Amino acid sequence: MAKTIEVFSAGCPTCKDTIDLVKKLAGSEHQVHVRDMRHAETATRAKALGVRSVPAVVIDGTLAGCCAGRGPDEHVLREALR
DSSP states (O other): OOOEEEEEEOSOHHHHHHHHHHHHHHTTTSEEEEEETTSHHHHHHHHHHTOOSSSEEEETTEEOGGGSSSSOOHHHHHHHTO
């Protein structure tokens, strides 16, 4: 089943790496939206979703477990996309 994935980014190199990883893992099966935290409405949405640091990944409106700690974890992302 296709998932909607949001990647919250501040444009840093680590964020770019995360965007590339998420796009690679998502392939054409899932929708990926990159959200720029430098925009006020994006920051407001991120806060409502519980995003505390970037990069952060939200899958179908839920902050992915990979982003609850020190940053994205590829294994946790793979499991969330199943």
